Amino acid sequence: MPVKKRKLPDSDDQKHKCKIASFTRPQIRGVKPISTEALFSSKRCLAWFHNYAGPDKVFGPEAMERFCEDIGVEPENIIMLVLAWHLEAANMGYFTKDEWLRGMTILQCDCTDRLRSKLDYLRSELNDPVAFRSIYRYAFDFSRDKNQRSLDMDTAKSMLALLLERRWPLFPIFQQFLESKYKGLNKDQWYNVLEFSKTINTDLSNYDEDGACECSYCHHHDTPSYQTQQRHLKGKRRFHxxxxxxxxxxxxxxxxxxxxxxxxxxxxxxxxxxxxxxxx
Incomplete structure (x- = not known):
């Protein structure tokens, strides 16, 4: 029986099938490049720092004024204290390179415009009780002369006014009391002022002059000196x-x-x- 030969396709049919195959093959889309503008750049952040830093690589008071002008904030604005808290700045009026990079990396700010967009967020942190308490406590060491263990009264009044004047209706009365009784505030007293402002009613209905020390003692257990004292006494009791x-x-x-x-x-x-x- 003769072998049946297969008919070879015409050249026109082959071209037609190729066109159909190429038409029905799924097309692979190219990967969309990631926009580099949306990413934080530590290199750009460092260059931003050097725009203000001097030869000693420190962001000083004069540069601070220029920086505040660029971001549209007064140097005395409490937002600058919140920013310093994020940077964990050790000295008032100064930012070091390490402080700048650490804080701005957390905030994801590497230029002036980005920091401006974060100002509302920095302001909103003052409404968080936990964050405000941390900022308040940070303000003591931030504004304290590092050669002194206490805040002088002028500095204490300025910082207390910045932190509590708009939050505590009794602050003007308390400020007069401080001026008449104290020459400065140590850390324990500084911490207790905030607790006192949250405890006493605005009409002074729960204020007892004889019990004022007792009220202060109730919150004294949260102060550093009290905790150190308790650890010391606890160690002595073991061998007492x-x-x-x-x-x-x-x-x-x-x-x-x-x-x-x-x-x-x-x-x-x-x-x-x-x-x-x-x-x-």
Whole structure:
């Protein structure tokens, strides 16, 4: 039986099928390039810092004024304190390169326009009780002269006015009280002012002049000096032995060693040994 030959397709049919195949093949779309403008650039942030920093690579007071003018904020505005808190700046009026890069990276700001867009966010953090408490506590060390353990009264009044004047209706009265009683504020007193402002009613209905110290003591447990003191006392209690118990032990031992002496010299001998312990 003769082999049946297959008919080869015409050239026109082959071209037609190729056209159909190329038409029906799914088209692969090119990957859309990611916009580099939306990403934070540490290199651009560092260049932004050097626009203000001096030869010593520190952002000083004069540069701070120019920086505030560029972002549209007064140097005395509380937003600058919030910004310094984010940067963890150690000294008022100065930003170091490390502080700048650390804080601006967290805020994702590498230029003036981006920081301007964050101003409302910085202002809103003052409405968060936890964030405000942290900012308030940070303000003490930020504004304190590093050679002093306390804030002088002029600095304390300025910082308290910045932080509490709009939040606490009794602040003018409290400010007069500070001027008449204190020359400065230490850290414990600074912390207690905020707690006092949140505790006392605006009509002073829950204020007791005799109990003011008690109110301060209730919040004193949260202060650093109190916590350090408690840790110190806790360590001492581990090895504490009451002097009365120690005296009785010594007395009992001496009576066993010298059974005849406790009849004839009850005071001179034992008081000589135990008096320093009793006095302590």
């Amino acid at each position: 032995c009451p002097s009365g118990t120690l005296c009785l032990i010594l007395l009992f031992c001496l009576v066993l060693i010298f059974p005849s002496m406790h009849f004839f010299y009850p005071f001179n001998f034992f008081s000589y040994l135990t008096f320093p312990l009793i006095a302590s």
